[in-house]
Amino acid sequence: MKQAPIERAIRLHQAGKSDKARNIYLKLLKKNPNDVDALHFYGILNFQQGRPERAIELIKRSIENKPDYPDAHSNLGNIYLKLEQLDHAQQCFEKTLQLAPDRIETFNNLGLLLQHLEDYSGSTQHLLKALEIKPDWADAHYNLANTYTLSGNDKAAMQHYRAAIEYDPKFTAALKRLGMILYSQGKTNEAIKLYQEWQQLDPDNPIVKHMLAACSGEKTPDRASNEYLVETFDTFAASFDNKLENLEYKAPQLITDAVKSQISESKRSLTILDAGCGTGLCAPLLKPLAKKLSGVDLSPNMLKLAKERKCYDEIVCDELVAYINKFTNTYDVIVSADTLVYFGELKQVFDSVTKALKPGGLFAFSVEKLDDDTLDKDYKLQSHGRYVHKRSYIERAAKEAGLIVIAINEEILRTELKKAVDGLIVTVST
Numbered sequence: 001m002k003q004a005p006i007e008r009a010i011r012l013h014q015a016g017k018s019d020k021a022r023n024i025y026l027k028l029l030k031k032n033p034n035d036v037d038a039l040h041f042y043g044i045l046n047f048q049q050g051r052p053e054r055a056i057e058l059i060k061r062s063i064e065n066k067p068d069y070p071d072a073h074s075n076l077g078n079i080y081l082k083l084e085q086l087d088h089a090q091q092c093f094e095k096t097l098q099l100a101p102d103r104i105e106t107f108n109n110l111g112l113l114l115q116h117l118e119d120y121s122g123s124t125q126h127l128l129k130a131l132e133i134k135p136d137w138a139d140a141h142y143n144l145a146n147t148y149t150l151s152g153n154d155k156a157a158m159q160h161y162r163a164a165i166e167y168d169p170k171f172t173a174a175l176k177r178l179g180m181i182l183y184s185q186g187k188t189n190e191a192i193k194l195y196q197e198w199q200q201l202d203p204d205n206p207i208v209k210h211m212l213a214a215c216s217g218e219k220t221p222d223r224a225s226n227e228y229l230v231e232t233f234d235t236f237a238a239s240f241d242n243k244l245e246n247l248e249y250k251a252p253q254l255i256t257d258a259v260k261s262q263i264s265e266s267k268r269s270l271t272i273l274d275a276g277c278g279t280g281l282c283a284p285l286l287k288p289l290a291k292k293l294s295g296v297d298l299s300p301n302m303l304k305l306a307k308e309r310k311c312y313d314e315i316v317c318d319e320l321v322a323y324i325n326k327f328t329n330t331y332d333v334i335v336s337a338d339t340l341v342y343f344g345e346l347k348q349v350f351d352s353v354t355k356a357l358k359p360g361g362l363f364a365f366s367v368e369k370l371d372d373d374t375l376d377k378d379y380k381l382q383s384h385g386r387y388v389h390k391r392s393y394i395e396r397a398a399k400e401a402g403l404i405v406i407a408i409n410e411e412i413l414r415t416e417l418k419k420a421v422d423g424l425i426v427t428v429s430t
Contacts, residue, residue, distance in 0.1 A: 006035075009038070009041065013044075022045060043059035043076075046058060050304040059076045070099040073096045074093070074096045084116060093113060107126045108127060108139065111127035111140075111143055115150065127143055127147060131144065138167040142160070145177065149177070165178065170205075179215060180383050195212040206228040214383055214385055228385075233298070234300065234302070250414060251366040256282065262427060271291060271292045273295075273356070278297055278339075282337050283312055293312050293313055294313060296317075297315075297320075324349075325356070329356075330356055332357075338366055338413070342387065344389075346389070346394070350401035353401070354402050354403055364427045367394065368386060368388045369391070370389055371390070372390050377390075378396075389424070391424060395408070404428060404429045405428050406428060
């Protein structure tokens with residue numbers, strides 16, 4: 001029996017053949033702009049490829065044409081949830097329950113929603129309900145573990161992270177979180193063993209290689225690998241901005257303020273590079289200062305969202321140091337927000353910046369802070385996978401590269417698991 005086009009598109013979509021699936025969705029919509037399934041699944045594809053606004057528009061159109069479509073309501077709710085638009089998400093999930101009262105995915109989704117609302121008791125109740133119906137559901141175990149982590153119950157969290165891994169041995173996020181808890185409890189050998197077993201099972205995974213180095217302290221790289229960064233940031237590009245907003249992320253504003261403090265009103269027509277631009281959170285802040293604003297980043301999915309801001313004159317997918325090294329006396333200002341936390345050794349960064357800046361040019365960036373009286377190291381790869389740096393090291397490395405230290409200010413960059421993340425906002429010049 002010949003397979004219907006929508007079924008073929010969905011199978012291709014699920015198999016990761018996005019371009020072929022997209023072509024079928026578009027042909028179906030050209031033939032019938034109100035095809036509810038094509039609208040729905042093409043919306044999901046758009047979200048997966050980092051276009052959340054387009055995804056919402058498409059799925060809403062699907063629902064307008066078929067109001068009793070529980071899958072569409074549920075997936076629209078999932079998108080709103082990942083974007084942390086919680087009121088909209090709750091409306092979608094409640095509508096899903098009206099249409100399909102026994103759907104276990106909705107119990108899971110409501111558990112996640114209540115987790116975000118810090119109603120940990122309600123979250124636990126819904127997630128346990130989902131697991132009562134489907135005990136081998138790895139995602140529900142992982143979500144319940146996160147709820148327990150946020151409520152301070154690490155013992156129960158570890159139990160459910162382990163369950164998630166039992167049912168899905170390559171569950172990267174669960175493996176990473178469990179390892180971090182073990183390490184934080186001083187169970188370093190257990191964490192190392194966990195990562196070693198993970199690496200044996202999934203040897204090509206760049207995240208386990210990085211996390212094993214972070215935990216063991218052995219073969220610690222001078223910086224996170226390109227593969228680790230692409231894998232990490234491509235995965236959650238679509239929800240990146242909303243997550244950081246909810247973490248009270250301040251680095252872009254703090255860095256922009258640092259630049260402004262050194263630039264007179266009459267000279268605000270600058271050539272600026274946003275190094276490690278991500279989704280472009282710095283761009284709207286820097287644009288009023290720029291004659292030309294460029295962005296560079298390794299993550300293709302992050303750059304898709306950066307382009308949608310329409311603030312950059314140029315966007316390039318490249319490794320930060322390799323790209324900056326292409327220029328000599330080109331930029332008035334280079335900024336880097338929350339990017340050098342993936343570099344330990346900063347010599348190559350500083351040398352490339354010194355070469356690329358014009359005489360008197362500025363480099364403003366953020367790093368996470370390592371107290372100067374801690375250890376005998378200049379920087380350290382933490383168990384969460386980011387580097388922390390000593391102020392004294394920043395000063396010494398900058399001077400060795402021929403940069404003049406203008407200011408190093410201690411600031412809270414954001415919150416993480418309800419705790420402040422202490423950082424340094426650094427401004428140097430050539």
